[in-house]
Amino acid sequence: MKKKHFVWSRLYMAIVLFMMYLPIFYLIFYSFSSGKNMSRFRHFTWAHYVTLFHDDRLLAIFIETIMLALLSSLVATLIGTFGAIAIDQAKSKKFKGILLALNNILMVSPDVIIGASFLIFFTALGISLGFGSVLLSHIAFSIPVVVLMVLPRLKEMDRSLIDAAQDLGANQFDVFSKILLPVITPGILSGFFMAFTYSLDDFAVTFFVTGNGFSTLSVEIYSRARQGIDLEINALSALMFVFVLALVFVYYLIEKRRRFKKAPKRG
Amino acid sequence: MKKILWSAFTILLICFGLNLTAKKLDGNVSANSKRTLIIYNWGDYIKPSLLTKFEKQTGYHVIYETFDSNEAMYTKIQQGGTNYDLAVPSDYMISKLRKAHLLDRLDRRRLKNFKNIDPIFLHQSFDPKNNYSVPYFWGTLGIIYNDKFVKASEIQHWNDLWSPKFRHNILLVDSARDIMGLSLVSLGDSMNTTNSLDLKLAKTKLDELGPNIKAIVSDELKMYMIQNDAAIGVSWSGEAREMLDSNSHLHYVVPKEGSNLWFDNFVIPKTARHKKAAYAFLDFMLEPKNAAENAAYIGYATPNRAAKKLLPASLRNDRQFYPNQSAMKHLQVYRDLGPSKVQEYNDLFLEFKMYAH
Amino acid sequence: MKKNRLFFLLPYSLWILLFVIAPMILIAFDAFTGSHGEFTWSNFVQFFSDTTFLRMTLNSFWYAFLITVITLLISYPMAYILSHMKNQQFWLLLIILPTWINLLLKAYAFIGIFARDGLVNHFLSFFGIGPANILFTDFAFIFVATYIEIPFMILPIYNAICDIDPALINAARDLGASKWQVLGKIIWPLSRSGVESGIQAVFIPSLSLFMLTRLIGGNRVITLGTAIEEYFLTTMNWHMGSTIGVVLIVLMLIVMLTTNRKRHHQEVR
Numbered sequence: 001m002k003k004k005h006f007v008w009s010r011l012y013m014a015i016v017l018f019m020m021y022l023p024i025f026y027l028i029f030y031s032f033s034s035g036k037n038m039s040r041f042r043h044f045t046w047a048h049y050v051t052l053f054h055d056d057r058l059l060a061i062f063i064e065t066i067m068l069a070l071l072s073s074l075v076a077t078l079i080g081t082f083g084a085i086a087i088d089q090a091k092s093k094k095f096k097g098i099l100l101a102l103n104n105i106l107m108v109s110p111d112v113i114i115g116a117s118f119l120i121f122f123t124a125l126g127i128s129l130g131f132g133s134v135l136l137s138h139i140a141f142s143i144p145v146v147v148l149m150v151l152p153r154l155k156e157m158d159r160s161l162i163d164a165a166q167d168l169g170a171n172q173f174d175v176f177s178k179i180l181l182p183v184i185t186p187g188i189l190s191g192f193f194m195a196f197t198y199s200l201d202d203f204a205v206t207f208f209v210t211g212n213g214f215s216t217l218s219v220e221i222y223s224r225a226r227q228g229i230d231l232e233i234n235a236l237s238a239l240m241f242v243f244v245l246a247l248v249f250v251y252y253l254i255e256k257r258r259r260f261k262k263a264p265k266r267g
Numbered sequence: 268m269k270k271i272l273w274s275a276f277t278i279l280l281i282c283f284g285l286n287l288t289a290k291k292l293d294g295n296v297s298a299n300s301k302r303t304l305i306i307y308n309w310g311d312y313i314k315p316s317l318l319t320k321f322e323k324q325t326g327y328h329v330i331y332e333t334f335d336s337n338e339a340m341y342t343k344i345q346q347g348g349t350n351y352d353l354a355v356p357s358d359y360m361i362s363k364l365r366k367a368h369l370l371d372r373l374d375r376r377r378l379k380n381f382k383n384i385d386p387i388f389l390h391q392s393f394d395p396k397n398n399y400s401v402p403y404f405w406g407t408l409g410i411i412y413n414d415k416f417v418k419a420s421e422i423q424h425w426n427d428l429w430s431p432k433f434r435h436n437i438l439l440v441d442s443a444r445d446i447m448g449l450s451l452v453s454l455g456d457s458m459n460t461t462n463s464l465d466l467k468l469a470k471t472k473l474d475e476l477g478p479n480i481k482a483i484v485s486d487e488l489k490m491y492m493i494q495n496d497a498a499i500g501v502s503w504s505g506e507a508r509e510m511l512d513s514n515s516h517l518h519y520v521v522p523k524e525g526s527n528l529w530f531d532n533f534v535i536p537k538t539a540r541h542k543k544a545a546y547a548f549l550d551f552m553l554e555p556k557n558a559a560e561n562a563a564y565i566g567y568a569t570p571n572r573a574a575k576k577l578l579p580a581s582l583r584n585d586r587q588f589y590p591n592q593s594a595m596k597h598l599q600v601y602r603d604l605g606p607s608k609v610q611e612y613n614d615l616f617l618e619f620k621m622y623a624h
Numbered sequence: 625m626k627k628n629r630l631f632f633l634l635p636y637s638l639w640i641l642l643f644v645i646a647p648m649i650l651i652a653f654d655a656f657t658g659s660h661g662e663f664t665w666s667n668f669v670q671f672f673s674d675t676t677f678l679r680m681t682l683n684s685f686w687y688a689f690l691i692t693v694i695t696l697l698i699s700y701p702m703a704y705i706l707s708h709m710k711n712q713q714f715w716l717l718l719i720i721l722p723t724w725i726n727l728l729l730k731a732y733a734f735i736g737i738f739a740r741d742g743l744v745n746h747f748l749s750f751f752g753i754g755p756a757n758i759l760f761t762d763f764a765f766i767f768v769a770t771y772i773e774i775p776f777m778i779l780p781i782y783n784a785i786c787d788i789d790p791a792l793i794n795a796a797r798d799l800g801a802s803k804w805q806v807l808g809k810i811i812w813p814l815s816r817s818g819v820e821s822g823i824q825a826v827f828i829p830s831l832s833l834f835m836l837t838r839l840i841g842g843n844r845v846i847t848l849g850t851a852i853e854e855y856f857l858t859t860m861n862w863h864m865g866s867t868i869g870v871v872l873i874v875l876m877l878i879v880m881l882t883t884n885r886k887r888h889h890q891e892v893r
Contacts, residue, residue: 009705013715016702020722020774023733026743030736037494038736039746060292067285074278083636089629102640105648108824108880110832112849113869116856117647120866123346124650140643143636177268185271203728204832204849208856211343212350213305213330221728222835223333227310228490229736237729244724248717338858345860435757441843443859482760482842487735496740496759607659613859620854621680621846 024241031234038229048235055232058220062236065200065217068131072138073195079139080146080195081188085180087147088154107144114141115208122209129211137209138199145198146191153187154180304544305330307340307351309531310486314564321551327544335485336442338613344369344536352539353548358530359444361400362393362603370399371535377546380553388570391530392602400532401549404567406504407528407590407598408445409521413514416498424522425453428499429476436498437476438491439483440506443616444601445527446473446483449501452525458599461608470615474622483620492517503529504588508566519587521594528598530570648873654866667867681871684847687762688830691769695826696819698770699777703818704811706778707785716782723775731839734768735759738840760842768840769830776829777822784818785811828876848872 026038031049035042052058083103090096106114118140122133157180165175203218210219224230306313310333318329332351334340337360344354345367356364364370375381375397384402394400412422416436421427428437428449439446448458450469460466481497492500493513500510507519533552535545551557558574563582568589569575575583583589590598603609658664671677702719709715722730737743738759745755758764788811796806832849843850848868855865 009701009708012701013705013709016698016774017718019771020719023730023737023771024722024725026737027729027733037490037739037741038733038743039494039739039741056292060289063285063289063292067282067289070278070285071282074275078275079635079639082632083639086629086633086636089632099640102644105644108828108876110828110849110872110876112832112834112852113651113872114647116852116865116869117651118643119856120650120654120862121643121647129343129346136643140639143639143643147636181268181271188271197724201723201727203835204853207835207853211346213332218726218728221726221732222839223310225487225728225732225735225839226335226484227486229732233729233732237725237733240725240729244721247724248721336858338860342857342860480844481757482844484838484842491739494739494741610859610861614861614864617846617851617854617859618674618676620843621676621683621851 024237027234028238028241031231031238033231036229036231038231038234048231049239051232052235052239058232058236061215061217061220064131064214068135068138068216069196069199072135072199073142073192076139076142076195077146077188077192080143080191081150081184083143084147084150084154084184084187087151103144103147105144106141107148111202111204112208115205118205119208129209130214131212133209133211134206134214134216137205138202141202141205142195142198145194146188149191149194150184150187153184157183301541302326302544303328303330304541304548305332305350305352306548307332307334307343307354309333309355310335312355312531312565314561317552317557317561320557321548324551325544325547327541327547329548338443344538350538350540351536352541352545354534354536355403355531356534357601358391358393358532359601359603359609361532361534363606363609364534364536365394365399366603369537371537371539371542372398373401373535374546378550378553380550380555383553383555383558383571383573385570385572385575388530391600393530393600394532400534401553402570403531403533403552404505404562404565405528405530405570406567406588407521408449408501408503408526409507409519409587411492411500411502411507411510411517411519413492413495413498413516414518415495415516419518419520422499423520424524425449428453428479428501429472430479433479433499435479435481437479438481438488438497438500438502440488440500440502441483441485443613445503446501446619447612447616448527448599448601450476452522455524458525458527459602459604461604463611466611466615470619473619477622503567505565505567508588512566521587521590521598523597525597525599528595528600530600531567651866651869651873654862655870657863659863667863668871670864671867671871677868680846680851681848681875683845684831684849685875687766687769687845687847688827690766691773691830692823692827694766694770695773695777696822699774699822700781700819702774703778703781703785703815704807706782716779719775719778727772728835730772731768731836734764734771734840738764759840760844762841762845765836765841765845768836769833772833772836773826773830776825780821780825781815781818784815788814824880827879831872 030038030041032044032046033041034045034047083099087096087099087103090099114137118133118137122129127133127136161179162175165179170178201218202216203222206216206219207222210216215223221233221236224233304327306329308331312333313331318331321327322329334343337357340354340356341360341363344351344364361370378401381401388402388405389397410422410428412419417433421430421432444458447466447469450473451458451460451465454465454469454472456462456465456469482491484491488500488502489506489510491497492510495514495516504519504521507517510517511519533549535542539545552561553571555571555573555577558569558571559577562569562571562574563578566588569578586594604612655667656663656665658666706712706715706719739745740755740757740759744758748754748756792810792814793806796810801809831847832852833847834850834853837843837845837847837850852865852868852872855861855868
């Protein structure tokens with residue numbers, strides 16, 4: 001009986017996972033087809049990859065998208081960490097509650113609302129649309145998630161540590177850099193990572209606030225998909241998939257090393 | 268602390284490196300550089316090799332951006348965040364842009380090839396003296412049908428679209444004026460009507476088209492028609508040309524009761540920063556050889572007399588795409604109806620889309 | 625210390641002021657003004673008196689509801705099974721991985737899969753069922769939206785199930801509870817918080833999937849998100865767009881307040 005159950009659950013999981021990967025592998029499969037669409041595989045070719053590597057605009061957009069994600073998550077991590085510390089230090093409970101509620105507004109708002117309201121905002125201020133406005137927007141919608149990642153670490157922290165350090169004559173900078181920061185570093189890192197994925201994944205907000213020839217990968221794929229199927233996009237998704245796999249592998253290695261380092265301490 | 272600062276610094280360094288690479292890929296010129304030309308055009312509406320040819324001939328770097336609809340283009344130009352040097356709006360939108368003082372007055376002396384334009388395409392109502400626009404392409408709105416699914420006799424008029432035979436089989440182009448317009452013509456009204464009641468009736472009639480509609484799409488309509496995904500499509504003549512070239516089962520009809528005659532013209536927005544480049548490009552595109560090459564590639568009808576002569580006879584003499592004088596009489600050019608009327612068209616069309624099930 | 629606090633608070637509150645409060649005020653301002661900048665209720669009057677808008681609102685909530693429910697039905701067993709696997713980290717990674725592939729790319733894949741000549745129709749014709757219209761149907765839209773949201777539902781539920789103290793389950797087993805009883809009486813109630821945050825993570829974004837209503841729904845499915853996008857970027861009627869936005873915000877607030885109250889109740893109990 002137990003074994004049977006096990007088989008069913010395995011089967012279910014296999015089916016769901018298969019469905020999750022099917023579209024991705026479908027795209028990759030046809031990136032090697034010499035045909036014009038995704039319906040009949042003609043014969044094997046690298047041609048779409050060659051076009052992709054000669055498509056300077058797409059490559060530039062790819063690089064700019066990554067640059068945007070790195071920059072916006074860096075700034076968002078900085079402001080978000082400060083924000084988390086500020087929320088944590090707030091004395092009155094009411095003030096804390098208000099700050100948290102305001103923080104969560106952008107977390108729960110639908111993307112279109114964020115995009116539309118930012119568009120009104122930039123227009124009202126006369127900020128020209130382009131890399132700047134997209135960067136500002138990405139920073140803005142990534143901050144709350146950083147706050148939410150860092151805050152729990154701060155709550156877990158032992159208050160007496162700070163008091164002890166201050167009693168021993170540590171100045172504020174020391175307290176911050178030697179005590180606070182090491183404790184919340186894991187939170188900061190995961191906050192940065194989340195902000196990075198948010199930025200990479202965003203389409204709707206960028207779509208509203210972009211202009212002046214600046215485009216991110218999502219927006220570019222959207223406008224190309226609206227012109228019909230182009231196997232160059234398939235080639236692009238194959239490369240993206242390899243890229244993601246590589247990132248995961250690197251992450252895995254780092255994680256393994258960290259655990260290895262930590263292990264003796266724990267034991 | 269040190270570690271975090273170092274990683275932040277590394278990230279900044281990486282960003283700087285990425286930025287340099289991106290700039291290099293973009294041709295080492297940004298939108299701010301003087302040797303740049305930013306063109307704002309419909310998707311897939313110019314032969315790409317002509318852009319490269321222009322870049323090689325003049326040394327300007329072309330940034331080519333695209334839009335989906337006249338309205339979306341107007342929004343971006345009016346919002347002012349972007350400084351386009353050339354844009355390609357359609358007739359009624361030119362008049363709207365002109366009235367909103369968003370266009371730069373043309374200096375025609377700087378366009379020595381302007382004489383190639385056939386005079387019948389000049390001095391249209393949207394720009395009576397052609398002080399603001401240079402004709403690029405012209406064409407009609409019509410029905411594309413697939414003879415695998417539909418007989419020619421079944422689809423000759425706009426009203427045929429409502430036939431129950433075509434359930435879930437029609438693709439419409441996502442354009443407010445055109446779809447509202449075809450409904451208006453089918454009711455015997457003008458495509459430029461400002462009568463709110465007529466508009467409401469046209470929208471109500473469109474609502475009944477709902478069950479027949481497969482999708483309301485933009486550029487991808489072409490692909491779906493070519494792949495035999497739908498029996499009937501409503502789109503513009505140039506789009507039809509491309510579809511017909513790729514799938515021999517497809518045919519194009521302009522209903523006799525009337526349709527839209529449209530013009531897409533080049534304009535220079537007020538906010539343009541690289542006017543010299545813009546004039547150079549306009550004159551380049553007016554050269555008969557280039558215009559003919561472009562017309563053969565895009566498939567729309569060229570207003571350039573000298574270029575038309577260079578086109579193959581099969582293209583030039585196709586009555587569906589270059590209709591004769593008597594057929595032209597039934598065609599209507601869109602007029603700018605003023606912001607509030609245009610809004611009414613757009614809002615009604617959007618409501619129709621919300622309703623279309 | 626006071627100065628120090630201000631130093632941390634300043635950039636953050638500046639962000640709140642500029643990017644949270646100001647945009648909200650601006651969107652509300654636009655919703656209550658007409659084309660000449662005068663104060664008016666007319667946008668709201670139009671919204672609530674026109675059946676098209678009401679129908680559209682109901683429709684998009686209906687779609688979002690369907691997407692959420694189907695996602696939940698698929699994800700809960702998945703999360704449960706996952707929490708009982710060996711090598712959980714590996715399987716978890718396998719589930720997260722597709723979310724890192726750009727959403728637009730996945731939507732684009734379905735254009736090919738659902739096409740008349742695509743994978744699904746090849747498969748169907750293998751069984752002798754003629755080519756079916758799949759693309760541009762409600763089914764296609766809901767399927768793709770569900771597909772995209774599934775990982776975001778699995779993760780919170782999985783976390784909640786993992787947080788359950790195994791001792792509780794063991795105790796129940798020792799007391800003779802069947803597998804289903806354990807699932808119904810212990811695991812389900814204790815993973816409620818995960819389900820709730822999963823629902824929040826899926827329901828709200830599915831209101832704004834305007835790219836899917838275009839590419840997969842063929843503009844036949846218009847949700848609140850699509851309507852806002854159209855009013856802002858296509859028809860240029862920012863006032864009406866903002867009005868729909870404000871309505872959406874208010875509706876969401878109501879939903880959130882009611883779920884929060886419920887959670888509060890639970891805590892009290």
